[in-house]
Amino acid sequence: MTSPKLRLDISMSLDGFVAGPSRTLEQPLGEGGEGLHEWVFRLASWREPHGLSGGDAEAVDNEVVAEGLRATGAVVMGRRMFSGGEGQWADDTNADGWWGDDPPFHVPVFVLTHHARETVIKEGGTSFTFVTEGVEAALEQARAAAGDKGVSLAGGANVVQEYLQAGLLDELQIHLVPVFLGGGVRLFDGLEPIELETMRVIESDAVTHLKYRVVN
Amino acid sequence: MTSPKLRLDISMSLDGFVAGPSRTLEQPLGEGGEGLHEWVFRLASWREPHGLSGGDAEAVDNEVVAEGLRATGAVVMGRRMFSGGEGQWADDTNADGWWGDDPPFHVPVFVLTHHARETVIKEGGTSFTFVTEGVEAALEQARAAAGDKGVSLAGGANVVQEYLQAGLLDELQIHLVPVFLGGGVRLFDGLEPIELETMRVIESDAVTHLKYRVVN
Numbered sequence: 001m002t003s004p005k006l007r008l009d010i011s012m013s014l015d016g017f018v019a020g021p022s023r024t025l026e027q028p029l030g031e032g033g034e035g036l037h038e039w040v041f042r043l044a045s046w047r048e049p050h051g052l053s054g055g056d057a058e059a060v061d062n063e064v065v066a067e068g069l070r071a072t073g074a075v076v077m078g079r080r081m082f083s084g085g086e087g088q089w090a091d092d093t094n095a096d097g098w099w100g101d102d103p104p105f106h107v108p109v110f111v112l113t114h115h116a117r118e119t120v121i122k123e124g125g126t127s128f129t130f131v132t133e134g135v136e137a138a139l140e141q142a143r144a145a146a147g148d149k150g151v152s153l154a155g156g157a158n159v160v161q162e163y164l165q166a167g168l169l170d171e172l173q174i175h176l177v178p179v180f181l182g183g184g185v186r187l188f189d190g191l192e193p194i195e196l197e198t199m200r201v202i203e204s205d206a207v208t209h210l211k212y213r214v215v216n
Numbered sequence: 217m218t219s220p221k222l223r224l225d226i227s228m229s230l231d232g233f234v235a236g237p238s239r240t241l242e243q244p245l246g247e248g249g250e251g252l253h254e255w256v257f258r259l260a261s262w263r264e265p266h267g268l269s270g271g272d273a274e275a276v277d278n279e280v281v282a283e284g285l286r287a288t289g290a291v292v293m294g295r296r297m298f299s300g301g302e303g304q305w306a307d308d309t310n311a312d313g314w315w316g317d318d319p320p321f322h323v324p325v326f327v328l329t330h331h332a333r334e335t336v337i338k339e340g341g342t343s344f345t346f347v348t349e350g351v352e353a354a355l356e357q358a359r360a361a362a363g364d365k366g367v368s369l370a371g372g373a374n375v376v377q378e379y380l381q382a383g384l385l386d387e388l389q390i391h392l393v394p395v396f397l398g399g400g401v402r403l404f405d406g407l408e409p410i411e412l413e414t415m416r417v418i419e420s421d422a423v424t425h426l427k428y429r430v431v432n
Contacts, residue, residue, distance in 0.1 A: 186231075188232065193397075210392070
């Protein structure tokens with residue numbers, strides 16, 4: 001049995017940003033950052049796991065998102081992406097994450113943190129397990145939980161960079177949005193060169209899905 | 217009659233660079249910068265205007281390049297792209313450009329400069345006219361020379377940024393190459409937001425051609 005693949009799906013502006021400037025707890029995507037995700041908010045395949053009805057089920061984008069969800073058996077994310085605060089759990093207003101009682105993941109999620117705590121079990125199949133031993137340990141736990149599916153790397157950018165530079169990412173799908181943020185967080189900044197092979201490109205009016213294999 | 221369109225074709229790395237770090241007269245594309253253009257060097261449609269035989273005439277990339285050349289009646293470029301030196305013409309080793317007696321343009325080229333000089337007539341239909349009155353004047357002269365074709369903006373990045381921010385660019389085709397340069401010259405850096413519409417996406421193994429209309 002081959003090891004479950006680690007995949008990244010991430011929306012990026014044409015000027016290379018994955019979040020806008022001036023991020024706060026109230027505006028976690030930064031100024032203009034919502035514009036990176038408008039293409040996905042309107043899709044049935046995104047709305048359904050978020051407990052929302054309706055949405056476009058016909059767009060080519062819808063199947064791209066559905067495909068990614070079907071292939072995901074576990075998720076790895078950074079601590080800041082999980083709660084946005086300082087990660088000193090007792091003091092955080094957002095210590096159980098952004099997503100309420102029924103988060104949209106519906107699979108085990110592994111959160112990288114420096115502050116150990118008990119696993120949080122949510123509704124709908126989502127759990128949050130906190131991993132303090134670093135990126136390799138988190139990936140190992142996620143792979144064990146993913147079964148015959150893959151592991152999705154949810155971000156943020158610093159965690160993605162760490163996995164990329166450690167040679168642990170297998171596939172990278174960039175959803176390239178033709179907007180400009182003019183500042184914020186760049187996904188590809190100060191990295192050692194990595195080698196990619198183009199797997200697939202899918203175009204829609206709103207976004208271009210660029211799928212690459214990472215040659216590790 | 218509608219005014220000839222101003223178009224940009226530019227190769228960009230996945231991390232957003234259009235030239236590598238440490239550019240010199242000997243290495244005008246910077247470290248690793250050649251890697252941005254390998255996809256085009258091997259094409260028949262690129263080799264032919266450069267006076268080179270052979271090359272791949274079947275690749276989808278070949279028609280993308282041929283289409284761009286067919287649509288080009290005049291070229292605008294920055295002074296540094298033209299000669300790489302300081303632009304104090306009498307002192308420059310490279311004062312007549314990089315391309316020898318028969319440059320690959322085969323149309324009138326308008327070079328933005330602060331130092332006036334006479335037009336240089338080369339073989340094969342290429343001329344270099346030096347424009348000291350700024351980007352709008354250069355575009356106006358290029359449009360007059362382009363006839364019923366368009367004007368191609370050849371770079372460099374600072375000139376492209378000036379045209380973009382002045383609202384003068386009509387179409388933008390990015391040849392996105394899945395390599396990382398890790399540093400150098402970013403095309404989209406410190407720009408005021410601009411609005412784009414996706415016109416077309418063409419994929420090959422080597423590069424993804426992303427064509428956008430600029431909404432000015």
